[in-house]
Amino acid sequence: MxxxxxxxxxxxxxxxxxxxxxxxxxxxxxxxxxxxxxxxxxxxxxxxRPFDSRLGLGADAPPAGIGAAQAPLGAPPATPGGRGGYTFMRMQADGTEPVAYDPCRPIHFTTSTVGLPEGGDALVHEAVATMSEASGLRFVDDGLTDEPPTPDRDPYQPDRYGDRWAPVYISFATPDQIPRLAGGTIGLGGSTPRAADDGVLVYVSGSVWLDRDAMTALLRAGRHDSARAVVEHEIGHVIGLNHVSDGSQLMSESGGAVDGPADGDRRGLAILGRGGCRPDL
Ligand SMILES: [Zn+2]
Structure with a gap:
């Protein structure tokens, strides 16, 4: 100067x-x-950069091991008796183990403000707490997001969520936003896997889409247990459970069970809560 x-x-x-x-x-x-x-x-x-920091995932992945602890953060409770069954959304290539989340790091989740009905946020918290307890997987609430619902959500959004896997996204959406909600489907849920360098698939993020109008109607009608069961069912899909035909289970395809996860659901969730720790993803 x-x-x-x-x-x-x-x-x-x-x-x-x-x-x-x-x-x-x-x-x-x-x-x-x-x-x-x-x-x-x-x-x-x-x-x-060192080759192993990307693990063949390409550029659409955060650095490996974000938020990973050395041991599982929780453990599923002892499984109950009973004869209820369970199925998994996806199996590993060898067909022996289900695809699951890494139990050594928390599953972050965020709830969209878009279409959020009164009481919707509390409903999500209740359902997440129940499914977390039953699986032993630790969930962390990242709060609300204004991310709009889209059918093809990117599991890695560094501009919005920083250099980590995007949190599980929970929203109350319309069939216009999520076409698969059309035709009376009240909820959808699932997770996105990524392959580690040894080929093992691990879920890294997921989505729950709830039909905004149907869920709002349930809440307004005082059918809180039914509304909560829908959210629990979809979080069951996110964690890795698929449908069963047994109508007494939360994961019954036809729905109807409103008392939280039943014996078969709990056995399946306990297996999904004991996945391998993968700090390399
Ligand atoms: Zn379902």
Whole structure:
């Protein structure tokens, strides 16, 4: 700041304009060089990163092991007696184990303000608490989001959620927003897996879409248990349970069970809560 005026004052009079023209070119060249650096540096930086930090996931993944502890954060309770069954949404390639979340890190979740009915947030909290207890998986509430419901949600949204897997997304949506809600479907749920370098699939994020109008009607009619059961059922899908034909189970395809997870549901959830820890994802 001190040198600027001194240099200008030392310029011979009459050369000021020519110098300014000459000075313009280096400034212009400087901008080009800076632009090249901005483009080239991240590419170089990414290529220079250790290979194992990406694990073949491509660029659409956060650094591995975000928020991962060395041991499971919780454990499922002892499984009850009874003859209820369970099925899983997805099995590993060898068919022996279900695809599950990493129990060594919390499952973050966020609830959308878009279409959120009165009492909807509390309903979600109740359902999450029940399914967390039954599976032993730890859930962490990231609060509300204004992310709108879309059918093809990206499990990695660093601009919105930072450099980590996007939290599980829970929303009260319309068939216009989520076409699969059309035709009387009151809820949808599921999770997205990613493969570790040994090929083992691990869920990294998920979504629950609840039919806004049907859920609002249940809440307004005082059918709180039914509304909560719908959310629990969809979170069951997120954790990794699929449907059963037994109408006494929460995961019954036809719905109807309103007392939370039953014996078969609990056995399935206990298995899903004992997945392997994967700090490499
Ligand atoms: Zn279902």
């Amino acid at each position: 001190v040198q600027g005026p001194l240099v200008r004052a030392a310029r011979p009079p009459g050369r000021h304009r020519a110098e300014a023209r000459n000075a313009r070119r280096p400034r212009w060249l400087g901008l080009v060089v800076m632009a090249l650096l901005v483009v080239a540096l991240p590419v170089w930086w990414w290529q220079a």
